[in-house]
Amino acid sequence: MPRFAANLSMMYTEHDFLDRFAAASADGFGAVEYLFPYAYDATGLRRLLDGHGLRQVLFNAPPGAWESGERGIAALPGREAEVRSGIERALEYAAALDCPRVHVMAGLVRPDATPKELAEHRDTYLANLAWAAERAAAVGVDVLVEPINGRDMPGYFLSRQAEAHAVVRDVGAANLKVQLDLYHCQIVEGDLTTTLRRDLPTGRVGHLQIAGVPDRHEPDRGEIDVSHLFGVVDELGFDGWIGCEYVPHAGTSEGLGWLHDYRGDSA
Template sequence: MSRFSANLSLTFNEVDFLDRFQAAARHPFSAVEFQFPYAFEPQEIRQSAAEAGLAIDLFNAPPGDTFGLAALASPEEFQESIAQAINYAKVLKPKKLHIMAGIADVTSKTTVRYVENIRWAARQLQKLDILVVIEPINHYSVPGYFLHTLEQAYWLIERIDHPNVKILFDVFHIQQIHGNLTRRLREVHGAGLLGHVQVASTPDRHEPGTGEVNDAYIFQQLEELGYEGLIGGEYLPASETSAGLGWLNL
C-alpha cells in the first residue's frame, strides 16, 4: 500500500474538488486528505472517495474567520464548530481531525481557552476513534498564529492531559520554525506524539524534493522510526499536478 495521501485542497486543483478523488486515484496514493470540506455535503464527498477507492485520512475542523478557533472561541462557539466537524466525520470516517488554534496572542486567557477547548474535542472525537492533531505553524506563513513552536505544543499537550491529542508534524513549517528536522522528528516520535506528517518544499511550498530539504532522507527516517501513518502531500504544485509527482518515488 502507498504510504502517501494527496491533499485535495491544494493538489489536483486543475479540476473541481469532487473530481480530484478520481484524479488522485490514477497515481500511487492510497488515501486523501483535505482542509475544509464544508462547502459540500458529506455524502457527496464520501461517494466521490468510494468511487475512487480512496480512504479519507484527515480533514480540518472549521477555521472561522481567524485561521482556527481553539484559542479564541468561547466553549459554546467552539463546541458548535466541532459538532459540525463531527457531523462530517460520521460520514467521511477520517482517522484524524486537525483542529486549528487561530491567530491570537499567547496570553493566560487564550492558553486556558485552548487547553479546555482541545481537551473537550479530544473526548468527543475519541468516541468516534478519531485522533485530534494540532500543528505548529510558522509565523512567516501565518503571522501571529497561536501555536508556533514544538515546545509550546509539548507544553499544551501536557496540560490538555488527554491521550487522544498528538502533533501534526509538517516538514514545511517545522523547517522554518526550528530546522534540525531529523532531531525534531525523532524527538516527537520518541515522545509518542507523532500523529500525522505532511510535506512540502521549503521555502516555496511546492513539490517535496524541490527545495532546501532532503525529503527522501525524511521519508527514510520515518520508515526507520516505524511510523505507520500516511504522509500527506500538502503543497502547491509548481505547474500541473501530475507533472510534479516524481516525489512519490523519492
C-alpha cells in the same frame, strides 16, 4: 514504507474540487486530506472516496470566519460555544467519511498581547481541546494540533513543536496529538531529523505533512533532503500518513517524480 495522502486543497487544482478524487486515485494515491469538507454533502464525498478506492485521513474543524481572515478559534476566549458547535459538526463529517483525525486550529493572537492575555489564550485552548478530545474519543477520532510558521500565518498562536507537545501533555488526552508539518518546522526551527527521532517515538505525533522549503512546492524542490527524511520516518516505524500539502510548481501529476522515484515505479 511511508504512506502518502494527496492534499486536495493544494494539489490537483487544475480540476474542480470534486474531480480531484479521481485524479489523485489515478496517480496512485490511496488517501486524501484537505482543509474543509463543509461546502459539500458528506454522503457525496463518501461516494467519491469509495468509488475511487480512497481513504479520508484528515480535515480541519470549522475555523471561524475563514474568508474574513480567521485561522481557527480554539484559543480565542469568548468563542467557546462556536468551537463546540464546530467540533460537533466536524465529528459528524468524520463519522460519515470514516476519517480518524480532525485538526483543530488555534487562531491568531495580537502581536502586542500581554503575558496575561497569552496565558488566557492558552487556558482557553487547553479547555477547548480537552472538551474536543473527550467528544472525539467517544467516536474513535483523534484531535490534532499543528504548529504553523509565522511567515505564512503571522500571529498564529502555536508555532513551535515544543509548544504543541506541551499542550498535548497538559491536556493529557490519549487521542490529542501533534500534526507535524515538516515544512512549517523547517522554517521555524529546522533540525528535522532530530525532531523526527525525538518526537515520533513518543506516540504523540498523529500525522505528518511535507512540502518543499522555501516555496512550498514539491517536497524535493528546495533545501529539504526529502529522501533522507522519508528514510528516517521509515526507520522509526511511523505507521501513519504523510500529507502532501504543497502547491505544485507546474501541474500536479507532472510534479510527482519525487513520489515515483521513492516508490521505485515509473512516472
